[in-house]
Amino acid sequence: MQTTIAAIATPLGTGGLGVVRLSGPRAYEIAARVFVPLSGRDIRRQKGYTALLGRVERTLPNGGREMLDQAVALFFRAPKSYTGEDAVELSCHGGVAVLQETLRALLDAGAELAGPGEFSKRAVLAGKMTLTQAEGVMDLINAQTRQGAAAALSAMDGRLYRHAAAIRADLVDLAAHLAAYVDYPDEDIPQLEEGVLSDRLQQAADQLSALLQSFDTGSMIRNGIDTAIVGKPNVGKSTLMNLLAGYQRSIVTQVPGTTRDVVEDRVQLGEVTLNLADTAGIRETDDLVEQLGVQRSREKLERAQLVLALFDGSVPLDEEDRQLLSQIGDKPCIAVINKQDKAQRLDVEAVRVQIPDLVTMSAREERGVEELEQAILRKLRLERIDLQNGLLINERQRQATSRAAARVVDGLDALRAGMTYDAVAVEIDEAIAALSELTGESAGEQVIDAVFANFCVGK
Incomplete structure (x- = not known):
């Protein structure tokens, strides 16, 4: 028999309301031992989608009762x-002690403490939502931007599930036709023309490829953009870091080389989240400590999803600036011409030749932040995200989609190599299995447990 679970469903802290959630076959029975309606009704017979005002009480060791909350x-x-x-939710006052004591009373009355994400896990196992929808629930809880919330809502709305299910349905139709043709040669089953089979497999391959390309966008929305602020010493990297972070995160002085290691922080810039790294100034130096910082800066530059290359607009380009331009390569990069509060001597067009995406600002006077945000959105194509088919938002989804795409391509290669339809059908079946794992229909217990292990308790 399924257990009845309970957990606090809202963050602990001071607030007007807090919710304790109870779910399972004995939810009404256990709730009746803790919640006493002011109306005197027997809540074990209470209809669904109704509400009652009452007292939360617990039973004392001597048999008496103690009121915990209204x-x-x-x-x-x-x-x-x-x-x-069956489920009951108690909306209590939002104090930490009240919620913890209410939960303890429910546990003493026979409930078991819910595990991470166990309410949503039960919803998936009961067919109330798909696995990708459940992942959308967690992303919506963690969303910090409008775009993040929109992406999570698209998953909760089932867009990714429906898109993946549509691709799978077409592959199932192909597999069924091939199986019937191969297994029942004496029946009057028309052969699927090779050209038609090739076209439909190519269409599935293209759709899966497009879905895989959405992973980078989904990952950036969900996890933030790994961003390196680079430049020679004393161009204003630490000042920009502090401006974006909203507090004194990096030490700022007029002495070149003040920052000798990578300083990191997660900051919100309008509609994007940046995993920001203020790096040591990239230059040649005899200082051993600074050399180590410069090396780490180069490593950050290599791994970054986005580079903010800072230049001092008040001085001409020098050899250190040119070396930086050559090191950036094809990394997604925005040139930031800083110190616009001073007389300008920098050849902006020389920078633009190497880095077309360019903004000017004064980090010291806090000017140009909005322009920088818009430049980032344009550079990473985040200003208009197409959520029609959903986005892949985690590694589990990416791996399942990647396996499906690889199998479809293998099927196409087998067909073009003149192999039998049996060989093609094997690849199609494997692609179908991968897509079923993506949507959750055939996800094993270990996969499901791994997904919900990252959920908060109470959801």
Whole structure:
């Protein structure tokens, strides 16, 4: 028999309201031992989608009762609940002690403490949502930007699931036709023309390739953009870091080489989240400590998803600037011409030849931040994200899609090499299995456990 679980469903802290959630076959029975309606009703017979005002109480060792809070109980009847089970939610006052004592009372009354994401896990196992929708729930909880919330909502709305399911359905149709033709040669089953089979496999390959390309966008929205601020010493890297972070994150002085190691922080810049690294000034130096910092700066430059290359607009380009321009290569990069509060001597067009995306600003006077945000959105193509087919937002989804894409391509290669339809069908079946794992229909217990291990308790 399924256990009845309980957990605090809202963040612990001081607030007007906090919710303790109870779900399982004994939810009403256990709630009745803790919640006493002011109306005197027997809540074990309470209808779903109703609410009652009452007291939260616990039983003392001597048999007496102690009031913990006044609360509103919301009731849900299976299967019309989030988990598909009977469920009760107690909306208490939002103090930490109140919520913890209410949860303890429910556990003492017979409930078991929910594991991470167990409510959503039960919803998936009950068919109330798909695995990709459940992952969208967690992303919505963690979303810090409008774009992040929109991407999570598209997953919750089932767009990724429907897109993957449509590709899978077409592959299933192909597999069924091939199987019927191969297994029943004496039946009057028309042969699937090679050209038609090739076209449909190519269409699936193209769709899966486009889905894989969405992973980088989804990952940046979900996890933030690994961004390196680079430049020679004393161009204003640390001042920019502090401006974007909103506080004194890096030490700022007039002495070149002050920053001798990589200083990192996660900052919110309008609609994007930057995993920002203020690097040591890239230059040749005899200082051993600074050399180590410069080496780490070069490593950050290599791994960055986005580079903000800073130049001092008040001085002409020099050899150190030119070396930086040559080291950036084909990395996604925005040139930031800083110190616009001073007389300008930099040859901006010489920089633009190497880095077409360019903004001017004064980090000291906090001018140009909005222009920098818009430049980042344009550079990474985040200003208009197409969520029609959903986005791949985590490594599990990427790996399943990658396996499906590889198998479809293998099937195409087998077909073009003149191999039998049996060989092609094997590859199609493997692609179908990978897509079923993506959507959750055939995801094993270990996969499902791994997904919900990252959820918060209470969701």
